[in-house]
Amino acid sequence: MPFPSARRLLAVLAACSAVMLLAACAPAVALDAAPDANSPKCADITVHLPDTVAGKAKRVTNAQATGAWGDPAVVLLRCGVAPIGPTTKPCITVNGIDWVLENDPAASALRYITFGRTPATEIVIQHGKGGVTDAAVLPDLADAIGSIPQQKKEKCQDAADVTSPTTTPTSVPSPTTTQVG
Secondary structure, three states, X not given: OOOOOHHHHHHHHHHHHHHHHHHHHOOOEOOOOOOOOOOHHHHHHHHOOOOEEOOEEEEOEOOOOEEEEOOOOOEEEEEEEOOOXXXXXXXXXXXXXEEEEOOOOOOOEEEEEEOOOOOEEEEXXXXXXXXXXXXXXXXXHHHHHOOOOXXXXXXXXXXXXXXXXXXXXXXXXXXXXXXXX
């Protein structure tokens, strides 16, 4: 069996080197690891993260238990953030995962945190030009996030789900208006 010529071998090595250099040129997305990023449960999420979210390709990140999609990154994920307790902030359920919206819904980037899962996972979704919608992102991440079990008593609830107190509230005096004149 003949050996490849030295020129052909050099050409192949040069092509491989060029591909490796180009791959190394794509910078990792810089993120800070969450306080509980070393949790084995976060490792379960990390290994189940999808290759694409909302049609955007997964990127390399520089921190443990994180994920990013899009170039520039329009979806950021950090597992290991502190779980949140009961809140009056908007809470939605998407494919069995409860998410609490942490900031103004009119903001250009929305921040969601899982509710009822420990450790919690944070998602930041960039909206607007070049961004993506929550409806495209949250379902794509449900399988990975679902690897952390939901606490039985911690679920999103609608105001109609909450029982009102059995005692009658005391009336609050209304302010009086005094006319001068």
